[in-house]
Amino acid sequence: RKEVEQDPGPFNVPEGATVAFNCTYSNSASQSFFWYRQDCRKEPKLLMSVYSSGNEDGRFTAQLNRASQYISLLIRDSKLSDSATYLCVVLKSGAGSYQLTFGKGTKLSVIP
Amino acid sequence: EPEVTQTPSHQVTQMGQEVILRCVPISNHLYFYWYRQILGQKVEFLVSFYNNEISEKSEIFDDQFSVERPDGSNFTLKIRSTKLEDSAMYFCASSEWLSDGYTFGSGTRLTVV
Numbered sequence: 001r002k003e004v005e006q007d008p009g010p011f012n013v014p015e016g017a018t019v020a021f022n023c024t025y026s027n028s029a030s031q032s033f034f035w036y037r038q039d040c041r042k043e044p045k046l047l048m049s050v051y052s053s054g055n056e057d058g059r060f061t062a063q064l065n066r067a068s069q070y071i072s073l074l075i076r077d078s079k080l081s082d083s084a085t086y087l088c089v090v091l092k093s094g095a096g097s098y099q100l101t102f103g104k105g106t107k108l109s110v111i112p
Numbered sequence: 113e114p115e116v117t118q119t120p121s122h123q124v125t126q127m128g129q130e131v132i133l134r135c136v137p138i139s140n141h142l143y144f145y146w147y148r149q150i151l152g153q154k155v156e157f158l159v160s161f162y163n164n165e166i167s168e169k170s171e172i173f174d175d176q177f178s179v180e181r182p183d184g185s186n187f188t189l190k191i192r193s194t195k196l197e198d199s200a201m202y203f204c205a206s207s208e209w210l211s212d213g214y215t216f217g218s219g220t221r222l223t224v225v
Contacts, residue, residue: 104154
């Protein structure tokens with residue numbers, strides 16, 4: 001099983017649509033979880049951290065299910081500017097190790 | 113908003129040459145990192161650095177790679193003898209705490225010819 005696995009995409013959605021991304025991770029000892037977005041040939045930018053209780057930031061909602069080792073991101077009312085690759089990222093930890101492990105990303109294109 | 117600054121933005125080098133990639137992390141951050149992304153692939157961890165020493169490194173970070181914090185602001189990645197497969201985007205990142213999300217720099221695109 002890959003360390004962090006995401007929907008391969010691409011997702012092509014019309015403006016205003018709701019879109020959901022899913023991610024699973026293999027290391028049950030992982031402590032922290034994030035969604036980053038990456039525009040073409042740019043750096044990853046932190047979108048939001050993900051907590052067990054679920055968290056919301058405007059149009060974005062992230063959920064974590066530790067039992068299933070599953071993370072999700074919901075984007076409501078999609079905008080053209082949401083077009084990017086969304087990276088599921090897990091802080092791998094244990095035995096003094098603290099490194100971010102990235103999924104390959106899911107590409108989103110929001111179409112007018 | 114504080115930024116991580118990387119230079120140069122693009123470097124072309126001949127195979128076998130040494131390159132040094134430079135980074136200025138956010139000033140109050142304590143943890144520094146290098147990641148790389150080969151075109152079309154995922155972002156991969158190279159090395160983390162804390163308290164003037166390497167705290168962790170990946171299998172990619174072999175003897176050809178080294179990091180240094182030569183002064184209070186810069187953080188460098190050196191590749192001693194570049195190979196074609198070192199061609200990638202190299203991202204520097206920093207964080208205030210270990211469990212935080214990181215702030216990434218805009219990257220250096222390294223092309224080895």
